[in-house]
Amino acid sequence: MFGLSFAFVPLYQLFCQSTGYGGTTQKTFDISELFNKKVNKDRLIEVNFTSQSNMPWAFKPEQKSIIVKPGETVLAFYKAKNLLDKPVIGIALYHVLPDEAGLYFNKIQCFCFEEQMLNANEEIDLPVLFFIDPEILNDSRLKNLEKITLSYIFFESDSDIPEEYQHLSRAIAPKKKTEIQVI
Numbered sequence: 001m002f003g004l005s006f007a008f009v010p011l012y013q014l015f016c017q018s019t020g021y022g023g024t025t026q027k028t029f030d031i032s033e034l035f036n037k038k039v040n041k042d043r044l045i046e047v048n049f050t051s052q053s054n055m056p057w058a059f060k061p062e063q064k065s066i067i068v069k070p071g072e073t074v075l076a077f078y079k080a081k082n083l084l085d086k087p088v089i090g091i092a093l094y095h096v097l098p099d100e101a102g103l104y105f106n107k108i109q110c111f112c113f114e115e116q117m118l119n120a121n122e123e124i125d126l127p128v129l130f131f132i133d134p135e136i137l138n139d140s141r142l143k144n145l146e147k148i149t150l151s152y153i154f155f156e157s158d159s160d161i162p163e164e165y166q167h168l169s170r171a172i173a174p175k176k177k178t179e180i181q182v183i
Contacts, residue, residue: 044069045132048149049076055090055156057118062125070134073108078126078135078152089117089157092126097149104136105148115157150158 045068049061062077082088092112096102109129118124128150136142 017026018019020086043137045136045145046147047074047076047132048147050149050151051078051079052089052151052153053080055154056088057081057154059152059154068132070104070132070136073129073131076128076130076150078111078128079123080116080118080154081123082121085118085120087119089115089159090154091115091157092152092154095151095153097151098142098145100141101132101136101145101148103141104133104142105150106131106133112115112152115159116154 018122046065047068048065049063051061053058053059058079058081058109060079062079066074066076068074070127080090091114094107094110094112096105107128107130109127111126118125130150132148
Protein backbone atom coordinates (compact mmCIF):
# COMPACT_ATOMS: atom_id res chain seq x y z
CA MET A 1 0.00 0.00 0.00
CA PHE A 2 2.86 2.37 0.88
CA GLY A 3 4.56 1.77 -2.50
CA LEU A 4 1.27 2.42 -4.27
CA SER A 5 1.14 5.93 -2.79
CA PHE A 6 4.41 6.78 -4.58
CA ALA A 7 3.08 5.46 -7.89
CA PHE A 8 -0.01 7.61 -7.42
CA VAL A 9 1.84 10.91 -8.07
CA PRO A 10 2.94 10.23 -11.69
CA LEU A 11 -0.34 8.45 -12.47
CA TYR A 12 -2.35 11.38 -11.13
CA GLN A 13 -0.18 13.76 -13.17
CA LEU A 14 -0.86 11.82 -16.39
CA PHE A 15 -4.57 11.63 -15.63
CA CYS A 16 -4.82 15.37 -14.92
CA GLN A 17 -2.81 16.36 -18.00
CA SER A 18 -4.88 14.18 -20.31
CA THR A 19 -8.30 15.11 -18.93
CA GLY A 20 -7.83 18.61 -17.56
CA TYR A 21 -9.11 17.36 -14.20
CA GLY A 22 -7.86 19.12 -11.11
CA GLY A 23 -7.38 22.40 -12.88
CA THR A 24 -4.50 21.04 -14.96
CA THR A 25 -4.22 22.92 -18.21
CA GLN A 26 -4.63 20.86 -21.37
CA LYS A 27 -3.27 23.24 -23.96
CA THR A 28 0.17 24.54 -24.74
CA PHE A 29 0.94 28.02 -25.97
CA ASP A 30 3.68 29.98 -27.63
CA ILE A 31 5.40 32.40 -25.24
CA SER A 32 5.08 35.15 -27.87
CA GLU A 33 1.30 34.89 -27.50
CA LEU A 34 1.65 36.44 -24.04
CA PHE A 35 2.62 39.76 -25.54
CA ASN A 36 -0.35 39.73 -27.92
CA LYS A 37 -2.96 38.92 -25.25
CA LYS A 38 -5.43 41.66 -24.52
CA VAL A 39 -5.51 42.63 -20.85
CA ASN A 40 -8.97 43.38 -19.49
CA LYS A 41 -8.52 46.31 -17.12
CA ASP A 42 -12.14 46.34 -15.99
CA ARG A 43 -12.41 42.91 -14.39
CA LEU A 44 -10.11 41.81 -11.62
CA ILE A 45 -9.79 38.31 -10.19
CA GLU A 46 -8.31 37.50 -6.80
CA VAL A 47 -5.97 34.50 -6.87
CA ASN A 48 -5.58 32.87 -3.44
CA PHE A 49 -2.62 30.62 -2.66
CA THR A 50 -2.74 27.60 -0.36
CA SER A 51 -0.37 24.75 0.44
CA GLN A 52 -0.04 21.44 2.20
CA SER A 53 2.92 19.17 2.85
CA ASN A 54 2.68 15.44 3.41
CA MET A 55 6.36 15.24 4.32
CA PRO A 56 8.81 16.76 6.83
CA TRP A 57 8.93 20.14 5.08
CA ALA A 58 7.54 23.51 6.06
CA PHE A 59 5.78 24.62 2.89
CA LYS A 60 3.74 27.79 2.44
CA PRO A 61 2.88 30.53 -0.06
CA GLU A 62 4.83 33.77 0.28
CA GLN A 63 1.66 35.76 -0.40
CA LYS A 64 -1.91 35.03 0.66
CA SER A 65 -3.45 36.41 -2.53
CA ILE A 66 -2.81 38.59 -5.58
CA ILE A 67 -5.29 40.66 -7.58
CA VAL A 68 -4.93 39.74 -11.26
CA LYS A 69 -6.16 41.24 -14.52
CA PRO A 70 -6.97 38.55 -17.12
CA GLY A 71 -4.11 38.46 -19.63
CA GLU A 72 -1.59 39.90 -17.17
CA THR A 73 1.54 37.83 -16.41
CA VAL A 74 2.01 37.34 -12.66
CA LEU A 75 4.87 35.98 -10.53
CA ALA A 76 4.13 34.39 -7.15
CA PHE A 77 6.34 32.45 -4.75
CA TYR A 78 6.05 29.52 -2.38
CA LYS A 79 8.69 28.72 0.25
CA ALA A 80 9.82 25.23 1.23
CA LYS A 81 12.12 24.23 4.09
CA ASN A 82 13.45 20.78 4.85
CA LEU A 83 12.99 20.21 8.59
CA LEU A 84 15.26 17.16 8.74
CA ASP A 85 19.02 16.75 9.22
CA LYS A 86 19.33 14.91 5.89
CA PRO A 87 18.41 15.60 2.25
CA VAL A 88 14.84 14.88 1.19
CA ILE A 89 13.33 14.80 -2.30
CA GLY A 90 9.76 16.01 -2.77
CA ILE A 91 7.37 16.37 -5.68
CA ALA A 92 4.42 18.76 -5.86
CA LEU A 93 0.98 18.51 -7.39
CA TYR A 94 -1.31 21.47 -7.90
CA HIS A 95 -5.02 22.10 -8.15
CA VAL A 96 -7.02 25.10 -9.35
CA LEU A 97 -10.47 25.89 -7.94
CA PRO A 98 -13.05 26.23 -9.25
CA ASP A 99 -12.22 23.38 -11.63
CA GLU A 100 -13.64 25.27 -14.62
CA ALA A 101 -11.12 28.07 -14.05
CA GLY A 102 -8.28 25.58 -14.51
CA LEU A 103 -8.90 25.69 -18.26
CA TYR A 104 -7.89 29.36 -18.25
CA PHE A 105 -5.14 29.26 -15.61
CA ASN A 106 -1.90 29.03 -17.59
CA LYS A 107 1.33 28.34 -15.76
CA ILE A 108 4.42 29.43 -17.68
CA GLN A 109 6.90 28.33 -15.03
CA CYS A 110 6.14 26.08 -12.10
CA PHE A 111 7.78 23.63 -9.72
CA CYS A 112 5.03 21.03 -9.93
CA PHE A 113 5.62 17.50 -11.20
CA GLU A 114 9.41 18.02 -10.87
CA GLU A 115 11.44 16.54 -8.06
CA GLN A 116 12.86 19.10 -5.64
CA MET A 117 15.76 18.01 -3.45
CA LEU A 118 16.40 20.03 -0.32
CA ASN A 119 19.49 19.43 1.77
CA ALA A 120 19.33 19.28 5.55
CA ASN A 121 17.50 22.36 6.86
CA GLU A 122 17.69 24.04 3.43
CA GLU A 123 15.06 26.64 2.55
CA ILE A 124 14.21 27.71 -1.01
CA ASP A 125 11.80 29.96 -2.87
CA LEU A 126 9.72 28.24 -5.55
CA PRO A 127 8.41 30.56 -8.28
CA VAL A 128 5.12 30.24 -10.16
CA LEU A 129 4.78 32.42 -13.27
CA PHE A 130 1.24 32.40 -14.65
CA PHE A 131 -1.52 34.28 -16.41
CA ILE A 132 -5.28 33.91 -16.63
CA ASP A 133 -6.45 33.66 -20.23
CA PRO A 134 -8.77 36.58 -21.05
CA GLU A 135 -11.13 34.03 -22.63
CA ILE A 136 -12.25 33.31 -19.07
CA LEU A 137 -14.38 36.44 -19.40
CA ASN A 138 -16.42 34.75 -22.16
CA ASP A 139 -17.21 31.58 -20.19
CA SER A 140 -20.79 31.82 -18.95
CA ARG A 141 -20.04 29.31 -16.16
CA LEU A 142 -17.56 31.80 -14.68
CA LYS A 143 -19.39 35.06 -15.29
CA ASN A 144 -19.60 35.77 -11.53
CA LEU A 145 -16.11 34.50 -10.74
CA GLU A 146 -14.24 36.72 -8.30
CA LYS A 147 -11.68 34.30 -6.80
CA ILE A 148 -9.47 31.47 -7.98
CA THR A 149 -7.48 29.27 -5.60
CA LEU A 150 -4.12 27.80 -6.58
CA SER A 151 -3.23 25.01 -4.18
CA TYR A 152 -0.06 22.91 -4.03
CA ILE A 153 0.67 19.76 -2.07
CA PHE A 154 4.13 18.22 -1.62
CA PHE A 155 4.70 14.46 -1.35
CA GLU A 156 7.97 12.73 -0.54
CA SER A 157 9.51 11.12 -3.64
CA ASP A 158 10.74 7.56 -3.59
CA SER A 159 13.81 8.56 -5.65
CA ASP A 160 17.21 7.93 -4.15
CA ILE A 161 19.45 10.80 -3.10
CA PRO A 162 22.13 11.19 -5.84
CA GLU A 163 25.60 9.83 -4.94
CA GLU A 164 27.20 13.28 -4.86
CA TYR A 165 24.81 14.26 -2.03
CA GLN A 166 25.09 11.08 0.05
CA HIS A 167 27.69 12.65 2.35
CA LEU A 168 25.00 15.13 3.43
CA SER A 169 22.80 12.31 4.72
CA ARG A 170 24.00 12.15 8.29
CA ALA A 171 22.85 9.04 10.03
CA ILE A 172 21.42 9.99 13.36
CA ALA A 173 21.81 7.22 15.89
CA PRO A 174 18.62 6.46 17.76
CA LYS A 175 18.63 7.42 21.41
CA LYS A 176 19.10 4.55 23.79
CA LYS A 177 16.20 3.98 26.10
CA THR A 178 16.98 3.87 29.76
CA GLU A 179 15.22 1.01 31.39
CA ILE A 180 13.98 1.46 34.90
CA GLN A 181 13.31 -1.63 36.88
CA VAL A 182 10.38 -1.42 39.23
CA ILE A 183 10.66 -3.62 42.33
